[in-house]
Amino acid sequence: MDRMPGWADAVLVPLISLLLAAILSALVILAIGENPIDALQLMVEGTLMRSAGWGYMLYYATNFMFTGLAVAVAFHARLFNIGGEGQAMIGGLGVALVCLYIPFPHWTLALLGATAGAIVFGAAWALIPAYLQAKRGSHIVITTIMFNFIAAALLNYVLVNLLKPVGAMDPASATFPATTHLPSFQDMFATADTPLFRGSPANVSFFLALAACVVVWLLIWRTRLGYEIRSQGFSESAAKYAGISPVRVIVIAMLISGGLAGMMAINTTQGEAERLILNMTEGAGFIGIAVALMGRNHPFGIFLAAMLFGFLYQGGAELALWTNIPRELITVIQALVILFTGALDNMVRMPLERVFLGLRRRDAR
Numbered sequence: 001m002d003r004m005p006g007w008a009d010a011v012l013v014p015l016i017s018l019l020l021a022a023i024l025s026a027l028v029i030l031a032i033g034e035n036p037i038d039a040l041q042l043m044v045e046g047t048l049m050r051s052a053g054w055g056y057m058l059y060y061a062t063n064f065m066f067t068g069l070a071v072a073v074a075f076h077a078r079l080f081n082i083g084g085e086g087q088a089m090i091g092g093l094g095v096a097l098v099c100l101y102i103p104f105p106h107w108t109l110a111l112l113g114a115t116a117g118a119i120v121f122g123a124a125w126a127l128i129p130a131y132l133q134a135k136r137g138s139h140i141v142i143t144t145i146m147f148n149f150i151a152a153a154l155l156n157y158v159l160v161n162l163l164k165p166v167g168a169m170d171p172a173s174a175t176f177p178a179t180t181h182l183p184s185f186q187d188m189f190a191t192a193d194t195p196l197f198r199g200s201p202a203n204v205s206f207f208l209a210l211a212a213c214v215v216v217w218l219l220i221w222r223t224r225l226g227y228e229i230r231s232q233g234f235s236e237s238a239a240k241y242a243g244i245s246p247v248r249v250i251v252i253a254m255l256i257s258g259g260l261a262g263m264m265a266i267n268t269t270q271g272e273a274e275r276l277i278l279n280m281t282e283g284a285g286f287i288g289i290a291v292a293l294m295g296r297n298h299p300f301g302i303f304l305a306a307m308l309f310g311f312l313y314q315g316g317a318e319l320a321l322w323t324n325i326p327r328e329l330i331t332v333i334q335a336l337v338i339l340f341t342g343a344l345d346n347m348v349r350m351p352l353e354r355v356f357l358g359l360r361r362r363d364a365r
Contacts, residue, residue, distance in 0.1 A: 003353040010296060016348045017340035018308075025333045034325050042322060043315030053314055055185050055200020060284075061310030062202070062267045065209040067288025068306055069216050070261035072297040074140075076220055077253035078233040083129060083144030084261040085285025086151030087122040091262020092269045093158060094121030096276035099176040100163075110180035114270050115208070115263060122262015123255040125151060130254030134247040140254075148285070159278060173276040182271040203271035212260060213299035219256070229253050261285060290334065294341040309334065 026036035047053040067084045074081035094117030104110035129147055132138035156171060163173040182204050185197040220226040231239040232249040240246060268280045287309055294308070295301030316330030340348070 004349070004356045008352060008356065009349075010298075010301065013345070013348050013352060014294060014296075014301075014341060016352075017345070018337065020348070021333070021336040021340045024336050028329065028332060029325065032325065032329075034323060039319055039323065039325060042318055043311070046318030046322075047311055047314045051196040052198055052200045053318070055197040055202040056314040056317070057307070057310040058185070058202040058206050059200065059267065059272065059310070060313040061306040062206045062209045063264050063282065063284035064287055064291045064306035064309050065213060065302060066264035066267070067261055067284050068291030068295060068302040069212055069288075069299065070257045070259075071288050071292035072295070072299070072302060073216060073220070073229070073260065074253055074257040075292060075297050076226075076233045077229045077249055078236070079133070079140050079250065079253060079257075081126070081144055081254065081257045081261075082141050082289065083126065083147050083151075083258070083285070084264075084288050085281050085283070086144070086148035087125045087258040087261035088264045088281045088285050089148075089151040089155045090125040091118040091122035091259075092265035092276055092280045093155060094118050094262060095265045095269045096163065096173050096176075099180040099270060100173065103177070104179050106179060107182055110270070111182060111204070111208075111266070114180070114266055118262040118265050119259035120262075122265075123259040125262075126254045126258025127251070130251045130258075133254075134250040156278060159276065163276065171278045172273075175275045176270065180270060181274055182266075184271075201272040203267065205267040205271045208263070208266065210303070212263065213303050216260070217299040225252065261288070287334070290338040290342070294337065308337075312337075 029036040029039050047057050067088065070084050070087070071081055095114045098113045098117035099110060102110075102113055104113060125147065126144075129138070129140055129143035132143050133140045159171040159173065164171060165174045184204075185200060185202040185206075186195075188204070190196045190198065218226075220229065228239070228244045228249050229252075231242065231244055232246060232253075236246055239249070264284055265280060268282065268284075269276050273280065291302055291305040291309055294305040295303070312330055312334060316327050316333075319325040319329070320327035
């Protein structure tokens with residue numbers, strides 16, 4: 001019998017963890033001489049009360065959805081993919097090559113081509129760590145971390161020596177052709193009377209991220225492959241006994257994970273920068289780990305966690321602009337959220353389990 005209802009595990013535990021993180025964050029803000037209530041009010045007003053703030057929040061959330069889904073798919077196979085940052089970098093290279101060298105007549109075709117390029121390049125970068133784990137026993141955490149640094153070095157070399165236009169100073173590719181530029185939310189929703197999302201980088205790739213959430217849910221819980229991935233994650237020996245090949249599942253799960261991480265580059269490279277730049281991942285590969293942990297590796301939970309971290313990112317920019325609170329404090333708040341939803345999860349879970357066990361025994365009398 002479960003010690004705690006499913007709804008409590010999915011909703012109550014994260015909410016209490018968030019509340020504890022918020023209380024500690026408020027104490028930190030008080031310690032530096034600022035008012036935490038005023039800080040929260042400024043974050044809410046700057047992010048949720050203006051369409052431009054919404055645009056930035058949704059832009060960040062798009063990145064976090066892709067990288068969070070990448071971590072979640074691998075985690076269901078009991079693989080901890082720490083390489084989302086590097087896979088997104090190489091996915092960005094795939095996006096750039098497709099947009100620069102294929103003459104697309106319209107952005108819809110360019111989006112399809114860039115999606116394919118991002119998936120193929122991101123999955124290819126995840127293939128080597130997957131093979132080393134499946135066939136050689138190399139730990140996936142170590143190899144994916146190392147491949148982040150290799151990807152950064154490779155991207156730097158390609159930009160400086162191969163893709164940088166002649167005479168340009170910054171390590172970046174040429175601007176993509178206009179027919180590959182994705183519609184921004186401002187293009188899609190603003191009118192002369194209502195200038196919505198003005199200046200924000202949110203674009204149509206947000207809807208691609210939502211579609212990815214649905215596809216991952218269908219894959220993991222409604223397909224045979226998803227059953228095999230979850231079986232591998234629950235027990236490798238039981239999966240072997242059922243005729244499931246661990247090598248096949250590990251490789252396929254990592255390919256899907258790498259492809260999802262690579263798709264993040266559609267938002268940053270094709271949608272926002274409209275060229276390939278050196279720091280195109282913006283740290284989203286690592287934030288995706290926290291998003292997946294907080295979202296309990298479920299696509300809907302990842303969507304909610306991505307929105308929360310998007311709010312923190314944009315809210316942190318508002319605090320840095322209008323108060324004496326440094327933007328680095330948002331990193332502290334993110335760390336506290338990760339700490340309570342990840343490392344200290346049992347600190348919240350165990351007392352709740354005792355409470356529900358006590359209630360169940362009382363009802364049984």
